[in-house]
Structures are given as C-alpha cells and as structure tokens.
Amino acid sequence: MPEFGLLGRSLKHSFSQTYFTQKFHNLDLADHHYELFELATMHELPGLLAAHPNLRGLNVTIPYKEQVWPFLNEVASSAARVGAVNVVEFRADGRLVGHNTDYVGFRESLRHFLGPRPPAGLRALVLGSGGASKAVEVALRDLGIGYWVVSRNPLGHGLTYDDLTPRLVQEHALIINTTPLGTFPDVQECPPLPYAALTPQHYLHDLIYNPTETEFLKRGAAAGAQVKNGFEMLCLQAEAAWQIWQGEVKW
Numbered sequence: 001m002p003e004f005g006l007l008g009r010s011l012k013h014s015f016s017q018t019y020f021t022q023k024f025h026n027l028d029l030a031d032h033h034y035e036l037f038e039l040a041t042m043h044e045l046p047g048l049l050a051a052h053p054n055l056r057g058l059n060v061t062i063p064y065k066e067q068v069w070p071f072l073n074e075v076a077s078s079a080a081r082v083g084a085v086n087v088v089e090f091r092a093d094g095r096l097v098g099h100n101t102d103y104v105g106f107r108e109s110l111r112h113f114l115g116p117r118p119p120a121g122l123r124a125l126v127l128g129s130g131g132a133s134k135a136v137e138v139a140l141r142d143l144g145i146g147y148w149v150v151s152r153n154p155l156g157h158g159l160t161y162d163d164l165t166p167r168l169v170q171e172h173a174l175i176i177n178t179t180p181l182g183t184f185p186d187v188q189e190c191p192p193l194p195y196a197a198l199t200p201q202h203y204l205h206d207l208i209y210n211p212t213e214t215e216f217l218k219r220g221a222a223a224g225a226q227v228k229n230g231f232e233m234l235c236l237q238a239e240a241a242w243q244i245w246q247g248e249v250k251w
Contacts, residue, residue: 001033004058009062055090059086072098106233112232126149127179127191128149169197175193
C-alpha cells in the first residue's frame with residue numbers, strides 16, 4: 001500500500017492532501033494514500049519513517065525545508081540551487097533524496113503569465129527574503145530576468161521597503177510577493193508599496209492562493225496591472241513532485 005505525505009508543523013490548511021487524494025482517485029489508485037504528518041521537531045522524523053515503512057514520497061513545508069537536510073542521503077541539484085527541500089524521494093535502495101519543485105512550479109507559472117513575448121528589459125522586485133524567495137530567485141535567473149530582493153531589514157545585496165520609491169516601482173514591471181502578508185485570515189494585509197505608482201504595464205504575481213485575490217493583487221488590478229495568484233504554481237510543483245516519485249523526472 002504505497003503511502004505519501006506532507007511534513008510540516010501546522011497543516012490545517014494543507015492543499016497537498018486534497019490534490020493528491022483527487023489525483024489518486026482520477027488515476028484509479030485506490031491503494032495509494034496521502035497523509036498529513038505534523039511534527040513538533042524534525043527529530044521526530046526517524047520515528048515517523050520507522051512507523052510508516054510503505055512511504056514512497058514526502059512533501060515538505062515550513063519550517064522544515066532546510067531542517068530536513070541532515071536526514072537525507074543526497075540532495076538533487078534543484079534543492080542545492082535553491083537551498084531548500086520541498087520534496088523527498090524514496091529510492092528503491094532505501095536512500096532519501098531531496099528535491100525542490102517550488103522553483104519549477106514558479107518558473108512555469110511565470111512563463112504562462114508573461115506570455116511568449118515578455119516585455120523587453122523586464123526587471124523584477126521580489127518581496128520577501130525567506131525560503132519562497134530563494135525559489136523565485138532561481139527561476140528568475142533561469143529566465144534571464146534581473147531583480148532586486150526587498151525585505152524589512154537591510155540586506156547586503158537587496159533593498160528595504162523604505163527604498164521603494166515610485167520611480168523604482170515604475171522601473172520594475174514585475175513584482176512578486178513571496179511574503180505571507182495577505183494570507184487568510186489576515187486578508188486585509190499587504191506589502192508596503194507605493195501602489196499609486198503601479199500602471200497597466202505592471203505584472204503582479206502573488207505566491208499566496210488563499211484568498212484567490214489578495215489585497216496586493218486587488219490594488220494591482222485597480223491600477224490596471226496584470227495579476228496572478230499562486231494556485232497554478234502550487235499545482236505545477238505538486239505535479240513535478242509526482243513525476244519525481246514515479247521516477248519519470250529528476251529535477
């Protein structure tokens with residue numbers, strides 16, 4: 001009975017279980033199961049693995065995308081590039097291999113968003129400097145899009161929100177929110193930008209998918225900008241995880 005699951009600390013609003021349960025149903029895989037594994041600390045992982053000998057794959061979410069590394073036998077290039085693991089592959093020889101499909105999901109979602117002919121000289125602002133930001137940065141580098149990372153605290157190579165003048169926002173047509181600001185239930189929150197500087201030439205991509213339209217995206221749409229939430233990215237990264245578990249692709 002093949003078993004899959006999600007590792008995290010608080011998984012009440014998990015999308016993964018719904019996605020994979022539906023996928024197993026669609027593929028007529030009645031013997032496949034997807035569970036939620038809430039761990040107080042990663043030190044509980046060896047016990048979890050021992051109690052579930054039929055595990056064939058795991059998704060990993062905050063705060064364990066980096067803490068899971070010491071428990072792995074190998075890290076794929078995708079995870080090494082991003083610096084975080086969100087998928088664990090269980091090899092037939094018992095080895096555990098860490099991958100990252102977040103950056104693949106975002107990269108392909110962004111390609112769909114920008115279309116076949118992205119604006120010439122497109123530059124981006126990446127709001128937030130956490131784990132999700134790192135996956136976005138790798139995707140942007142893959143696509144040849146220059147960017148600045150924006151965070152609350154000064155960074156050696158980035159900007160703070162205080163640095164975001166209207167002119168700077170106008171010069172960066174792609175703005176990506178990787179922070180949790182605006183996530184349900186705190187839907188009134190949004191990153192502190194000079195929103196009045198947004199134009200119909202802007203593209204706003206929010207990694208949040210609940211709600212479907214965050215305050216960040218609402219303000220962008222009100223200015224005539226193109227907007228997109230994180231739902232497609234979520235589906236794409238989940239599908240990439242499934243391909244890894246089936247041995248079809250080595251991200």
